[in-house]
Amino acid sequence: MAEADAFIFAALQQSGMLEASFQGSSWSVSALTSDAFIAIVFQFLTQLQTSDDNVTFTLPSTLTNTPVGVAARHRVGSKLANILKELGYAGDCGYNHFLYPSEKETRNILSCFLSPQAAEAEDDKFAIIQPQSFLANTLPDVPLSLESVSPGIAGGDVTSGDIIMESVGSSGVATKNVAGEENFMQTQLSEETEEQALEQVQKQVDDTEHRIAAMRKVLDRERGELQQVEQHVLETQTTGQEMQKQLARQKQLITMLPQAQANIAKLESIFQKNAEKKAEIAQQMESARDPLLKEYAQLESQKSNRKARCRQLIREMKTFRSDMLELTGVIHSKMESVRALERIHERQLAKLDKKKDCQDEGPMTRNMYTARIMDIIKQVHKQKQDITKILDDIKGLQKQMNVASEKLKRTEAVAEDKLYTAASKSKTSNSGKSEAYVECYRKFAQVRELFEELIVLVGDVGKKENIARDLQNWISQLEARDSSSHLDKVLADLESVRHENGTLQNELRACSA
Known part of the structure; x- marks a missing residue:
């Protein structure tokens, strides 16, 4: 920097x-x-x-x-x-x-x-x-040589400067040509030598790759042979151990032959000891069998209890379904009551509007207009409170339905598992109860399918009722938009408000003056 x-x-x-x-x-x-x-x-x-x-x-x-x-x-x-x-x-x-x-x-x-x-x-x-000056400094001998030139050449069309420049240019071109040819030859020779060296190196690389491939094949072959030899060695070791065991047994037999009576007595004593051990083992088995039998009886009782519990769950499922149907009916009745209340409320509002229109025949003042607006706001708040209450009731019913449906799903899963396991066990045991279990499982699956179809139908009915209610609301809104009969009153109210605004502005101007 x-x-x-x-x-x-x-x-x-x-x-x-x-x-x-x-x-x-x-x-x-x-x-x-x-x-x-x-x-x-x-x-x-x-x-x-x-x-x-x-x-x-x-x-x-x-x-x-x-x-x-x-x-x-x-x-x-x-x-x-x-x-x-x-x-x-x-x-x-x-x-x-x-x-x-x-x-x-x-x-x-x-x-x-x-x-x-x-x-x-x-x-x-x-x-x-x-x-x-450049020529005088670089080429001092040129003016001396030019003095000896004949006057005819000096007086010609070509000047001395042109002759010098031509001679210098020609010599430069000749030297440049020679140097260029020498450089071209050298580059060709160097390229040929480099190509030959590259070919030799490539041949050496190919040879080494072939040798490496052949050595890899030999190594793979030797590895396979080595594995075979190792397996053969292991087999020979196992056979040798077996032969050693047989040899030890034969040696024992040979040693026992000279003293046959004593060995027979020893074998009899060993046989008696083994018989005593067998009796002890039988007694132990009898003593161990009693708790096992008791445990088996307990498991059988638990199995029967589970079957009873499954039957109870099925009964609860049926009761839950009936409760759900009742809840759906209650929800529909609540919705209908809400619609009826809305209609009654609209009718009352219309009656009140008509009464106010009949009473207020004169022009509306600002206070009257604001009072009417406040009444409308109060009525809207009341409607909102009623609607929130109804929505809270609907949410509570929905929660109850959700709880009941979740419990129903759990009971269905448990019942299906139990019925399926019982049917599969009865099929494997080839008992007479297999057909009853299979038929029970089929009926259970049919009940579940019918219940799902019922739920779908109830949902479709609810959707259709919602669509009909939306259409009814849309029709009522369109009917309410027809405010041509009230247009004159609105215009009169607007004129009165403007007149009142003018008077207020005049009073303000007077006060400010």
Whole structure:
């Protein structure tokens, strides 16, 4: 960063854009203020406008000093930013970079528009060198050789400079051709050698792959043979152990042959001991059999109890179904009563409206209008309370139905499981009760299907009743919208309200005056 700041400082000093207060040696981009930055950019653009005729931008007309107001500074900053973008600056540039300059963006902008000046200065140094001085310095022998040329050739159409340039050009072309041919030959040779080396390497790779594949096959074969040998060794070990056992038995028999009487006595004693052990085991079995039989009897009783419980659950299911049907009837009756109450309420409201219309023959005042509105609001609140009560009753009934349906589902699942297990056991035992259990299970499945169909039918009936109620409400709403008979009264009320508003406004004006 210090090198970049030094380069920018030198370029600004050379171009004369830096003020006298910044001519010290401790100058840096971070110390550059907004006013100084705007002045430097403005000086650069003025120099560019005076030096280049192709520039088409227009600078701000009054910029002797930096603007004091924020709006003026904003305009100058946005104008300078647009000019820099037109000149080809590709970075982020806006009025914020001039009002609140940052070190990074300031360095980027200054280095961007100062680097072309340095490049132009270098180009000018090389442009100052004339072709004649370049030839005189590089080719000093050319003028001496030209003096010996005959005057006829010198006076011809071809000048000395053209002859020199042609000779230099021809020699350069010849050397370039030779060098190009040599380079082409070398590249061809190097490519051929590289191709040969690649072919050899590829052959070696193929050979190694073939060898690896063959070695893998050999390894697989040897592994299979090794496994076979291991299996054979295990088999031989097992046969050897069996033969050792047989040999030990035969040795015992051989040792027992010389003393046959003593061995027979020993065997008889062993037989008696085994008989005694057998009797003891039989007694133990008898003693252990009694609790098992008792446990079996308990399990049988539990089984009978479970069967009785299943029958009880079936009876409860039937009662739950009858209760559900009764609840559905109660719900329908409640809904019908709600509809009847709504109709009665509407009729009463209509009667009250008619009575009020008959009583209020004169024009309505503001108080009367507000009183009527308050009465309507009270009636709406009462209707809402009635509706909430009815909805609470419906929710309670729905909860009871849900509880009953869940209990019914549980009992159905338990009953189905028990009936199915009993039927399956009876089939396996081939007893006479199997047909009865199967028939009971079938009837149970039929009852469940009929109950599901009944629930679907009840739901359809409820949906149809809801649709009919919605249609009835829609018809009543359409009939209520026919308010053409009350239009005259509404217009009269509106006129009275306007008249009352006018009088109130006049009173307010009088009070304010």
